[in-house]
């Protein structure tokens with residue numbers, strides 16, 4: 001009897017554990033906040049015949065077109081930059097629609113002087129993720145399709161493209177990489193993969209699959225091709241986040257919750273039409289074009305810089321300006337004429353321009369030797385000025401004040417910061433380092449151009465050790481919250497919680513950021529998990545009426561490699577109107 005009850009209790013515990021696990025798993029889904037891409041005209045798919053059609057009657061190659069452009073496509077007249085879409089497991093060639101349509105619209109609206117021609121292969125909606133043999137057939141067909149597409153441009157020898165861009169969804173991205181191993185010439189300069197399992201297939205069911213992946217790893221010919229791999233993060237149930245990375249892929253790999261202006265987990269199919277993502281990737285695609293040749297740039301370093309800018313760290317500048325600023329010190333002469341110069345010596349303060357400004361304003365922040373003022377955080381809300389932050393030497397007399405005649409650009413050091421309300425830009429500066437770099441500098445200056453929109457600028461200067469807290473993660477069996485910060489400093493904007501123990505995907509914690517006292521009804525704080533490896537930062541906003549904690553966890557574990565000794569950290573961008581208490585729980 002005792003044995004039976006022991007067994008029964010064990011079973012009960014296991015069953016309850018299983019049910020709890022299932023509940024956690026089912027709750028572990030953020031609601032889909034992707035917007036739909038809007039269509040203007042009806043999509044048309046124009047069939048393109050080629051030699052391999054005889055061998056593969058089940059497959060087809062199509063050109064994507066809309067409305068009045070269909071006429072050219074039907075006459076096989078193409079004059080843009082070729083892009084080929086490869087669908088994934090059980091995927092349809094029609095899934096190219098969002099990317100193709102948004103790109104067409106952008107070339108009509110922005111008139112950059114070039115456009116993209118989207119092609120797509122019909123792979124018969126086959127289950128390429130379950131059957132390795134199909135991968136070989138599909139790769140063969142896509143290889144022939146690429147040559148066929150490039151032939152379409154033969155009429156115009158001079159501006160004729162010699163390269164193609166591949167877009168692969170899911171297993172389609174694996175085929176794109178497989179093509180690199182068989183193409184004799186270097187004709188694929190850019191591959192963008194969406195939710196592609198790069199390191200291993202979700203299911204390894206046959207030896208063909210194994211061989212295919214094995215070949216990808218041993219013949220890694222990605223030197224002259226840039227591979228950009230995007231993963232939807234935890235909302236993608238089909239492809240576990242960490243198998244979208246591969247150690248031997250030295251290229252851009254990002255998880256969508258981390259992508260500036262996307263900041264969302266995206267599920268496996270939604271990644272094909274999620275408007276926030278499609279827009280950002282399309283911007284990258286347009287910036288990847290060489291102005292001289294009107295074709296995709298042949299410089300892998302430039303391509304990587306473009307996608308790093310749009311997908312990893314976006315400072316809001318135009319790409320060419322951003323690259324230039326990073327590589328050399330450039331300065332700008334401030335325009336004479338109607339402008340106001342202001343200086344505020346407070347340690348923490350907020351500039352509220354509720355009705356915008358009528359003439360250009362320069363807000364000066366003095367660089368002081370005092371360690372209490374060494375670190376400077378500036379958060380701007382709704383400031384649409386692209387070049388807004390400068391360092392300068394105030395040598396010129398204007399009335400009673402000393403002002404600057406020109407300034408060194410700092411805007412490239414800032415970044416677009418996640419937010420629910422308003423566009424936010426964040427700049428963190430070590431002013432002593434700034435002073436070392438440019439000895440004559442006396443001020444940091446924020447430039448506000450005339451606008452009728454409300455603009456807010458928050459400024460926080462501090463002694464770093466006061467704002468940097470090392471956090472011990474709570475043990476697995478703790479039954480109460482661990483207090484991290486009893487009460488944040490008055491008007492503080494910036495805190496950094498170092499979490500060196502967070503290294504593995506099985507770890508998961510909750511961070512609470514609770515406002516204690518607020519001087520306003522509306523407030524907006526953001527916690528960001530900053531992970532030094534894997535482009536996998538995640539964010540959570542804390543506002544009035546939202547008491548949910550920040551669920552902190554990783555998409556991929558820390559690589560086993562001493563170079564990655566850096567610690568994960570949680571950056572708090574607080575609202576100066578509140579003081580908060582911060583605690584953790586598991």
Ligand SMILES: *[C@@H]1O[C@H](CO)[C@@H](O)[C@H](O)[C@H]1NC(C)=O
Pocket residue numbers: 140143144147182183
């Ligand atoms: C790829 O296609 C081209 C053109 O159709 C063909 O010449 C070449 O042999 C193909 N490569 C492979 C590995 O099948």
Ligand SMILES: *[C@@H]1O[C@H](CO)[C@@H](O)[C@H](O)[C@H]1NC(C)=O
Pocket residue numbers: 186221222223224
């Ligand atoms: C990459 O391009 C360079 C020059 O264009 C060429 O010499 C080299 O062989 C190419 N590498 C591969 C792996 O194709």
Ligand SMILES: *[C@@H]1O[C@H](CO)[C@@H](O)[C@H](O)[C@H]1NC(C)=O
Pocket residue numbers: 429430433434437
């Ligand atoms: C100072 O110079 C270093 C090295 O060039 C650079 O990495 C850093 O961003 C500069 N810092 C500032 C605040 O200008």
Ligand SMILES: *[C@@H]1O[C@H](CO)[C@@H](O)[C@H](O)[C@H]1NC(C)=O
Pocket residue numbers: 486487
């Ligand atoms: C936390 O702060 C409150 C006042 O805000 C104070 O009464 C309390 O003693 C503090 N607790 C700790 C552990 O410091």
Ligand SMILES: *[C@@H]1O[C@H](CO)[C@@H](O)[C@H](O)[C@H]1NC(C)=O
Pocket residue numbers: 562563565
């Ligand atoms: C890694 O960090 C530990 C402790 O923080 C330190 O002792 C060690 O020297 C570091 N290793 C490297 C390679 O930086």
